[in-house]
Amino acid sequence: MKPRSLMFTFFGEYIKHYGGEVWMGSLIKMMSHFGISESSLRGAVLRMVQQDYISVRKIGNKSYATLTEKGRRRMEDGLARIYSSRHLNWDGHWRVLIYSIPEERRELRTQIRKELNWTGFGLISHSTWASPNPLEEQVLEMAKTYDLENNTILFKTSSIISHTNEEIVRKGWDLDAISAEYAVFIEKYEKVYGELKDKTWAGSLPEEKCFEMRTILVHEYRKFLFVDPGLPVDLLPEGWNGLKARELFFNLHQLLSIPSTKYFERIFKHAPDTEPAMNRDRAVNPFTGV
Incomplete structure (x- = not known):
């Protein structure tokens, strides 16, 4: 269990329902239950700050952590995929993404593959990804985030002539x-x-x-x-x-x-200058919505 993954779990399961900000001492206590030391946690927080997933502020001699907008998007995407209805009926359309990343930006290729895998796309051919799910907004946002709008083409099609739907599924997953x-x-x-x-x-x-x-x-x-x-x-x-x-x-x-x-x-302890909006029901049952 890595500190970064655990932090997303803590924020999604608990902290978001209590104002979204947490004292580092509380995080240290939570992490200690899973064998994560204080030094490991602080190192992970520093890396997440550098990656723009977390921001930290100090009040006196205490530090308080909260997710950035980028971090919240990642957390909410994960929560939606865990707790919202999945495996619904298909709308009959494939979303097909083709990209070509310039050699001078090749370090982005691994990151883009990770993002597409996380989103639910499958690699069906070289630099060609497909998904039967309505993920257009997420893909366009990803292209915008990484400044790849001129390097990506996104199609929406009701048929792929060369392969059956079952064959596309086998290729992708x-x-x-x-x-x-x-x-x-x-x-x-x-x-x-x-x-x-x-x-x-x-x-x-x-x-x-x-x-x-x-x-x-x-x-x-x-x-x-x-x-x-x-x-x-x-x-x-x-x-x-x-x-x-x-x-x-x-x-x-x-x-x-x-x-x-x-x-x-x-x-849990929040910052002294904030009063978290606690919602016990949503904290207890995040997938019921009540």
Whole structure:
């Protein structure tokens, strides 16, 4: 568990519902539950500041961290993909992106590939990416962010003549490998769910332990955002493990939410010149919207 990934998890699961800013001492306490030292955390924060994901301000001798606009976009994109409805019916259109990055900017190629993978695009040919999802705004924003508007062409088409839809899916993604990863997640957390159900409803599981388990659960489930493109149901194989894993994740998250949030509230401290707008219901159930 890396400090940067954990910070996005903490901000998305908790801090955003409590004003969006947190005392570094609270972050240090949170990270200590997962074997992250104070020096490792401060090094990660410095790198995230340099990458424009986090900003830090000082009040007296204390520092307070918040996500920048770029950091919030990344966090909200991840939250939307975890908690909003996915695998909806397909609108019948492919989004096809072609780019050509000049040699003098070749260092951008790896970054662009990471961005496209994260967004849910699949590489179907050299420098040609495709997605069946409505991601036009995200792609255009990415091109603008990296000043690649003159180096990218984005198409929207209802048919690809040379290949069937199934062939395009096989070219872009290894669904068998992704399904196998989901199977591992399901096998592990079905056992956990059975063990926790009685304990959490009886209140016999410590709030601190619930905080740790919820964080690990979200952290492990977030990994699928980097491999699962969230294809529409029309393009998914029968018995897709991603749907079962998603239901299991929600059930476990629901069990752990209330006690884990209570523990977070005990260790969270905001800046003295702000009064966070707390919304307990959204903090407990971020995927219900109520």
